[in-house]
Amino acid sequence: QVQLVESGGGVVQPGRSLRLSCAASGFSFRSYGIHWVRQAPGKGLEWLAAVSYDGSDKYYADSVKGRFTISRDNSKNTLYLHMNSLRADDTAIYYCAKEKERVGTFDHWGQGTLVTVSS
Amino acid sequence: DIQMTQSPSFVSAFVGDRVTITCRASQGIDNWLAWYQQKPGRAPKLLIYAASTLQPGVPSRFSGSGFGTDFTLTISSLRPEDFATYYCQQANFFPWTFGQGTKVEIK
Numbered sequence: 106q107v108q109l110v111e112s113g114g115g116v117v118q119p120g121r122s123l124r125l126s127c128a129a130s131g132f133s134f135r136s137y138g139i140h141w142v143r144q145a146p147g148k149g150l151e152w153l154a155a156v157s158y159d160g161s162d163k164y165y166a167d168s169v170k171g172r173f174t175i176s177r178d179n180s181k182n183t184l185y186l187h188m189n190s191l192r193a194d195d196t197a198i199y200y201c202a203k204e205k206e207r208v209g210t211f212d213h214w215g216q217g218t219l220v221t222v223s224s
Numbered sequence: 225d226i227q228m229t230q231s232p233s234f235v236s237a238f239v240g241d242r243v244t245i246t247c248r249a250s251q252g253i254d255n256w257l258a259w260y261q262q263k264p265g266r267a268p269k270l271l272i273y274a275a276s277t278l279q280p281g282v283p284s285r286f287s288g289s290g291f292g293t294d295f296t297l298t299i300s301s302l303r304p305e306d307f308a309t310y311y312c313q314q315a316n317f318f319p320w321t322f323g324q325g326t327k328v329e330i331k
Contacts, residue, residue, distance in 0.1 A: 150311055150322040164318040208274050209315025210258035214267035
């Protein structure tokens with residue numbers, strides 16, 4: 106079955122960096138676009154970034170453009186999110202999510218990893 | 225960016241009630257619209273995609289409709305397990321965007 110497992114979250118000071126990972130299994134990882142979505146405590150869902158199946162196309166929300174970088178390693182079935190210049194308002198649960206083919210939606214999500222930005 | 229506006233933000237309903245949630249896009253998105261259900265402490269779950277197509281395994285009491293800018297999610301007869309927060313999401317243009325959510329609570 107499809108599994109997405111995020112890791113790398115934790116407590117980090119403002120201005121520092123963090124890298125999240127999302128390990129995928131149970132499907133042909135190299136065939137699907139994968140996204141990052143976050144949810145601040147008690148708030149709604151915020152789409153952050155996407156990478157195409159082969160890594161050639163990347164898209165970002167304005168709130169993270171220039172600070173966060175999405176990447177993937179298809180040889181390791183792993184998605185990454187490199188986060189720089191972290192701010193308190195980046196505190197959230199970060200989910201990776203798999204695209205459902207050609208319909209612009211997410212059919213599988215990871216369990217999420219919590220990032221807390223605090224001094 | 226396309227803004228997605230859900231209404232209402234909060235619904236209080238009885239088991240067995242029919243519940244309708246609306247989602248309006250700030251510009252036309254054809255049928256690039258999905259609905260998700262999220263329960264506390266859990267990841268969202270896909271209910272409907274392409275505005276009206278039920279994701280396999282989702283009960284038929286859930287249905288979606290709409291095209292362009294106006295969309296609805298209907299739960300025909302609310303069950304206890306349906307009490308959750310529901311989100312719409314557009315995928316016509318990047319950045320993909322979500323509605324602010326509609327919380328369905330037990331009356």
